[in-house]
Amino acid sequence: MLRRANGSAGLATAGLRGFSSKQTAVFYDGMRVPADLTGTVDISALPAADIERVEILPGAWSSVQGANAEGGVINFVSRTPGAGARAALGTTLSSYGGNANTVSFMSGNGRLKTSALASREASDGFQRNGAARKEFFTGKAVLAVGEGGTLSFSALRNNSENGVPGGTPVAVADWNGSRERAANSLTDLQRSSLGLARAALEMPLTENVSYTLTAQSGVNRLFSHTAWSDELTRTLSNRGLLSLSFFNKGEAGIEYEKDLLKSDTYGDHYKQNTGIFSQWTLEPLKGLSFTPSLRYDRNVGYADQTSPRLAVVYAPDAVWKFSAQTGRAWQAPTFADLYNPWVPAADRSPNLKPEYSWQTQAGLSAAFAAGFRVSVGAYYSDVRDRIALDPAKSWAAYNLDSAFNEGLEAGLDYKSSAFSAGLGYVHNISKGRTSGGYKELSFSPRHRFTLNAAVKTPWADVRSKSYYSARQYTAADHGGLKLPSYFTADLYLSKTLERFEIFAGADNILDAHYAQTADTINGYYPLPGRVLKCGLSVRFI
Numbered sequence: 001m002l003r004r005a006n007g008s009a010g011l012a013t014a015g016l017r018g019f020s021s022k023q024t025a026v027f028y029d030g031m032r033v034p035a036d037l038t039g040t041v042d043i044s045a046l047p048a049a050d051i052e053r054v055e056i057l058p059g060a061w062s063s064v065q066g067a068n069a070e071g072g073v074i075n076f077v078s079r080t081p082g083a084g085a086r087a088a089l090g091t092t093l094s095s096y097g098g099n100a101n102t103v104s105f106m107s108g109n110g111r112l113k114t115s116a117l118a119s120r121e122a123s124d125g126f127q128r129n130g131a132a133r134k135e136f137f138t139g140k141a142v143l144a145v146g147e148g149g150t151l152s153f154s155a156l157r158n159n160s161e162n163g164v165p166g167g168t169p170v171a172v173a174d175w176n177g178s179r180e181r182a183a184n185s186l187t188d189l190q191r192s193s194l195g196l197a198r199a200a201l202e203m204p205l206t207e208n209v210s211y212t213l214t215a216q217s218g219v220n221r222l223f224s225h226t227a228w229s230d231e232l233t234r235t236l237s238n239r240g241l242l243s244l245s246f247f248n249k250g251e252a253g254i255e256y257e258k259d260l261l262k263s264d265t266y267g268d269h270y271k272q273n274t275g276i277f278s279q280w281t282l283e284p285l286k287g288l289s290f291t292p293s294l295r296y297d298r299n300v301g302y303a304d305q306t307s308p309r310l311a312v313v314y315a316p317d318a319v320w321k322f323s324a325q326t327g328r329a330w331q332a333p334t335f336a337d338l339y340n341p342w343v344p345a346a347d348r349s350p351n352l353k354p355e356y357s358w359q360t361q362a363g364l365s366a367a368f369a370a371g372f373r374v375s376v377g378a379y380y381s382d383v384r385d386r387i388a389l390d391p392a393k394s395w396a397a398y399n400l401d402s403a404f405n406e407g408l409e410a411g412l413d414y415k416s417s418a419f420s421a422g423l424g425y426v427h428n429i430s431k432g433r434t435s436g437g438y439k440e441l442s443f444s445p446r447h448r449f450t451l452n453a454a455v456k457t458p459w460a461d462v463r464s465k466s467y468y469s470a471r472q473y474t475a476a477d478h479g480g481l482k483l484p485s486y487f488t489a490d491l492y493l494s495k496t497l498e499r500f501e502i503f504a505g506a507d508n509i510l511d512a513h514y515a516q517t518a519d520t521i522n523g524y525y526p527l528p529g530r531v532l533k534c535g536l537s538v539r540f541i
Contacts, residue, residue, distance in 0.1 A: 001469075003443070010525075011040075011042050012044040017407060018381070018407065018428050018441070019072075020443075022041075022068065022334065023068060023069075023331045024072060026041040026076075027075040028156060028196060029075075029078050029198075031198050033045075034237040034259070035235065036220055037235055037266060039336070044134075045134075046076055047078075047117065047136035049100070050079060050104070051078060057074075058071065060357070060381075062297075062309075062329035062330050063277065063294060063328070064293060067297065067331065070331050078115075079115065080115075081107060084108060084109075085106065086105070086541055087103075087539070087540055088102075089101075090102040092534070093534055097124030100122075104117040105117075111143060111145075112144075113142045116137075116139045117137070118137050126527070127165040127181045127182070128182060129183045129186045131163050132161070133160065137158075139154070139155045140154050141153045145203070146203060147204065150201075150202050151200070152200045153198070153199050159192075161189070163188065164224075166522050167518070167523045168181075168523060168524060168525075172484065177513055177529040184523070190225070191223040192221060192223070195218060198217075200215075208247045209247075210244070213242050214242075215240050216238070216241075217236075219236045219237075220235045221234045237259050237260075239255065240256045246280075249282075249283075252277065252278035254274065258270060258272045261335045263335075269335060269338070274297070275296065275297045277294065278294055279293030279309075287316045287317070292310050293310075302332065305356070307327065311323070312325065318367070319367055320365075321364070322364050324362040325361055326358070328356060328359075330357070333353075336397075337397035340395075342394070343396040347393040349399070356383075360380050361380070364376055373412075375410065376409070376410045376411075377408070378407070378409075381405045386400065401432045402432065404430070404431060404438070405429070406428075407426060408425075409425070409426050410424070411423065417456075420453070420455075422452045424449065425450075439477035442474055442476055442480065445485075446470050449467070451466045452464070459495070460495045461493070461495070461496075464490060464491045466488065466489040470485050471484055471485045474518050474519055480518075480519075483516070487510070488508045490505065491505050492505030500536065500537070505534075506530055506532050508528065509530055515527060
């Protein structure tokens with residue numbers, strides 16, 4: 001579930017199956033994106049122009065990825081360079097003074113493949129003090145070495161600057177597309193940067209055994225200016241991985257990671273973890289596979305964790321597929337949980353432990369020859385030692401609650417040469433308790449729908465996307481502010497003429513007035529109404 005604040009260029013986070021963004025691991029081309037001190041990853045810092053697809057793996061994935069994979073894994077995959085050379089320029093204009101310019105290059109000659117992209121986005125913003133600027137650079141090089149080996153280098157850089165309206169003083173019932181553009185703050189601003197770099201070597205040892213050696217470094221820098229203070233924080237992440245692959249069925253390895261915090265207010269601290277993992281796929285019958293996996297994480301600063309998982313897949317033919325899995329996942333305390341400077345030492349938890357959950361899921365899908373695909377699935381997670389802020393202890397982080405998430409997912413897809421469409425539905429219930437009975441958690445809409453469609457015609461390609469979310473609340477047990485239900489729809493037309501591609505359309509074409517987040521101090525954070533867009537890209541190689 002995507003959640004935005006401070007307009008389309010502001011903070012964007014994503015969570016899965018009732019878990020928040022800090023409980024969901026985010027990757028870019030397999031590189032783990034470093035979170036800020038609260039454990040949040042801002043996915044608006046990733047270059048949309050370079051993303052080819054998004055891989056979403058919901059469920060318990062700590063047996064593979066370690067900490068903060070309770071909700072699952074989201075991996076943004078960039079475009080892969082192919083044979084030959086290709087270079088392109090693109091420009092986009094949009095409502096509220098928006099513009100974006102992109103230049104990209106890809107080359108694949110012999111044993112070396114490279115790609116690079118640079119882009120700049122700017123907007124005056126929907127709200128007052130909502131102006132934003134983002135700059136991106138990505139680069140990739142893949143070199144074939146030896147017999148069947150590869151040496152690769154990847155890099156990402158983002159620089160951003162934006163005003164922070166901090167919500168609107170206008171009541172949501174009075175929004176009309178203009179009134180909610182008023183801002184709570186006209187001077188707050190934020191400057192941030194995200195950097196990622198990785199080197200990876202993959203080499204065969206024998207015909208059926210290979211190894212991967214990876215080193216990755218990342219930094220998340222955030223400067224905030226408010227009427228009360230200026231704050232600069234940096235979180236740095238360094239990782240090393242060595243893994244062995246056996247017969248394309250098994251994997252075992254060790255991963256080391258060290259995260260550092262450098263902050264004017266929170267101080268300088270670090271977290272250190274070593275994880276040992278393995279998994280193996282067994283196929284006792286044709287179409288039936290079992291994949292047990294296990295990871296042990298040894299931490300400096302909090303309790304060690306063991307994360308088992310078992311996945312089962314049965315596909316008797318090309319039509320039907322049944323899958324199920326059960327496993328344990330966990331979330332580490334964040335730097336903000338551990339070192340909140342506004343919490344007196346006497347109120348801090350003497351033994352803050354990682355939150356953990358046991359999860360089970362099952363699904364059934366059928367792909368028919370006529371182009372239809374139907375899927376249905378159910379999931380349940382039992383969350384223990386849930387990390388929450390205790391108002392009786394100066395809002396210090398404690399293992400206060402237990403919780404559960406349960407839900408149903410269903411999808412219907414159709415694809416032909418000229419038309420494709422997909423309908424999705426999610427029913428989710430998330431409840432937690434400190435004492436007494438369970439109460440519905442904050443930001444937990446029970447119903448969500450998506451509908452995507454695309455059609456190719458002789459004169460243009462048409463694509464649309466729509467989304468519905470039921471109402472939700474900013475506090476547990478339907479407390480705090482109510483975020484009304486909303487429905488948005490996007491519509492675009494595009495045409496390719498040899499080396500040129502043009503497009504035009506609109507986000508939120510029905511001009512819905514809505515918000516995806518709010519709080520009792522700042523009120524609601526309105527998102528833009530109808531946003532018109534048009535653009536042109538030119539391939540000159």
